[in-house]
Amino acid sequence: MSEISRADVEHLARLAHISMTEQELEKMAQELAVIVDSVATVSEAVSGEVPATSHPLPLTNVFREDEVGHVFTAEQSLLNAPDAQAGRFKVPAILDEE
Amino acid sequence: MTTHTHELIRLTAAEMAAQLRAGEITSVALTQAHLDRIAAVDGGERGIHAFLHVSAEEALRTAAEVDAIRVAGGAEAEALHPLAGVPIAVKDLIVTEGQPTTAGSKMLDGWMSPYDATVVTKLRAAKLPILGKTNLDEFAMGSSTEHSAYGVTRNPWDITRIPGGSGGGSAAAVAAFEAPLALGTDTGGSIRQPGAMTGTVGGKPTYGAVSRYGAIAMASSLDQIGPVARTTEDAAMLHELIAGHDPKDSTSLTGEVPALAETVRGADVKGLRIGVIKQLQGEGYQEGVLARFHEALDALRAAGAEIVEVDCPSFEYALGAYYLIMPSEASSNLAKFDGVRYGTRVLPEGGPLTIERVMGSTRAAGFGDEVKRRIILGTYALSAGYYDAYYGSAQKVRTLIQQDFDAAFTEADVLISPTSPTVAFPLGEKDDDPLAMYLNDVATIPANLAGIPGLSVPGGLSDGLPVGIQFLAPIREDARVYRAGAALEKLLAQDAEPFWAQAPELAEAAAHPAGK
Numbered sequence: 001m002s003e004i005s006r007a008d009v010e011h012l013a014r015l016a017h018i019s020m021t022e023q024e025l026e027k028m029a030q031e032l033a034v035i036v037d038s039v040a041t042v043s044e045a046v047s048g049e050v051p052a053t054s055h056p057l058p059l060t061n062v063f064r065e066d067e068v069g070h071v072f073t074a075e076q077s078l079l080n081a082p083d084a085q086a087g088r089f090k091v092p093a094i095l096d097e098e
Numbered sequence: 099m100t101t102h103t104h105e106l107i108r109l110t111a112a113e114m115a116a117q118l119r120a121g122e123i124t125s126v127a128l129t130q131a132h133l134d135r136i137a138a139v140d141g142g143e144r145g146i147h148a149f150l151h152v153s154a155e156e157a158l159r160t161a162a163e164v165d166a167i168r169v170a171g172g173a174e175a176e177a178l179h180p181l182a183g184v185p186i187a188v189k190d191l192i193v194t195e196g197q198p199t200t201a202g203s204k205m206l207d208g209w210m211s212p213y214d215a216t217v218v219t220k221l222r223a224a225k226l227p228i229l230g231k232t233n234l235d236e237f238a239m240g241s242s243t244e245h246s247a248y249g250v251t252r253n254p255w256d257i258t259r260i261p262g263g264s265g266g267g268s269a270a271a272v273a274a275f276e277a278p279l280a281l282g283t284d285t286g287g288s289i290r291q292p293g294a295m296t297g298t299v300g301g302k303p304t305y306g307a308v309s310r311y312g313a314i315a316m317a318s319s320l321d322q323i324g325p326v327a328r329t330t331e332d333a334a335m336l337h338e339l340i341a342g343h344d345p346k347d348s349t350s351l352t353g354e355v356p357a358l359a360e361t362v363r364g365a366d367v368k369g370l371r372i373g374v375i376k377q378l379q380g381e382g383y384q385e386g387v388l389a390r391f392h393e394a395l396d397a398l399r400a401a402g403a404e405i406v407e408v409d410c411p412s413f414e415y416a417l418g419a420y421y422l423i424m425p426s427e428a429s430s431n432l433a434k435f436d437g438v439r440y441g442t443r444v445l446p447e448g449g450p451l452t453i454e455r456v457m458g459s460t461r462a463a464g465f466g467d468e469v470k471r472r473i474i475l476g477t478y479a480l481s482a483g484y485y486d487a488y489y490g491s492a493q494k495v496r497t498l499i500q501q502d503f504d505a506a507f508t509e510a511d512v513l514i515s516p517t518s519p520t521v522a523f524p525l526g527e528k529d530d531d532p533l534a535m536y537l538n539d540v541a542t543i544p545a546n547l548a549g550i551p552g553l554s555v556p557g558g559l560s561d562g563l564p565v566g567i568q569f570l571a572p573i574r575e576d577a578r579v580y581r582a583g584a585a586l587e588k589l590l591a592q593d594a595e596p597f598w599a600q601a602p603e604l605a606e607a608a609a610h611p612a613g614k
Contacts, residue, residue, distance in 0.1 A: 012474045012481070013474060016429060016473050017461050018462055018465065018470055018473065018474070019458035019461070028471065028474060032471075032474065032475060032478065035421065035475060036475070036488075038418065038421075039417075039418040039422050039488070040487070040488070041414075041418050042418040042419050042422060042491040042492050043487045043491040045412065045414075045415040045494075045495050046491050046494035046498065050494040050498060051494070051497055052493035053496040054319060055549075056305045056319065056500075056546075057305055057306055057549055059306075079210065080210060080212075080439070080440035080441070081440060082437055082438070082440070082441070083443065091438050091453060092451045092455075092456040093452050094453050095452070
């Protein structure tokens, strides 16, 4: 079994910005251990000489003319905002108050 | 529902298009017939629930426009796209202006896209009435559509069973005659596997052949939009319509769109070398699935195809590689759902309202279990100390799988396998076993890892449930899978009856939504 502890999951959840209850952390740790065990076989399949593939097609960077295309108005951009004020997104405090 | 309506919705999209052109039917009548069908079978406790949103007004408006142009005649009527006036449904992962897009997630509940996906722009330009948005596993993560935050979709062949996923809504809508055509997205099989489960045709184009601009990304190196239909000809026509280079998608292919519908119409397999993938059969595959698969091989052989066996030894590791690469890319793609600029924002209970805590509670409430599982798994696979062993190795396996395909395609023109190891399973059966759910995609995943085109066509029934047969071809050779798929479709048609003539009638009266 892979050694994924509750503490590991807690750390990962913090990195991923997902709040989890104690119960969720427990359950996720168990599930992840099973999944990771099953997918970990990939490391047995490959050696150092095999090149990595990150993308199915050999594409190179794509350039375009630096021209202004379609732009959204401020109103359109704010249409789905959870909170807005004075034509701007209103966000929670970036820093802790203390 | 009148007899006329009953017959109208059972036509193929190609037949609908021909009757529209000949002036035998109107698009308004055709669109209304589908809206009536949706009202009759989609709602209620035993309803199919393929749709998350129905856009009757907009669809009828587009239909009336097409009818008016046809009545007026002249150059504008001549210039209409062959599918103009044929209604279509769109998977709710693809953004639409004027219709909500949820991706099957609470995170996007009530979100209205300020722009259309390129494929939707193409549908609008060709004047296909858009009936609405179809259900899916949340952010396309799943193989049963049970992970939708808005309830399950039922399989029209047996409403106690799953329609496949993630595009179960699109497949079920087409199978239940609620729409003749639909759009899907395929990251690991989400078009082809639901096609197999519902007895419909599902195509995954070559990676980059169809623009992904406006498809909410799950795993960007794997995602692909494609057609869902009841026949290979219909799928080919839709595929041609949505394909083509798009400067808004930096991974979009350049070059001509292949003539797929023409390929389908003249399809035969004489002299075609069809490779049976040794690794995609046997253990784990249901007997009934293998029986239909071998019948398909016999039929193709009798029609003049050369059946050969090909060896793809690295496929053993495809599922593992996929479930490392996909969550890794997904964990990064889904980082944008943070409750700041759009989507749901959920405030934490008590404590200071800092952005970090608001993000945490927003993502805790907005994402379902499977999405959380994949984000955490992806975060793990990408984290320092594990990156080389997991993500790095998975990328190397990807190379080996491409090499397997390259070798196989020197011996065969197309490859064949069952689309899925099993027929549709009962709703709820794999709720507590994420790993068992992942195994559904074992035969479809290799194509995504290699970027090649695939097509699932109905291969008959096993105990009354559809079995799918999958064809695969090299990159940019989409026409080959349509050629082989269309030929098999013709060979398996019994007494010239289309496959879906065997589908059970849905209880329409019982499914009427309250108050109708």
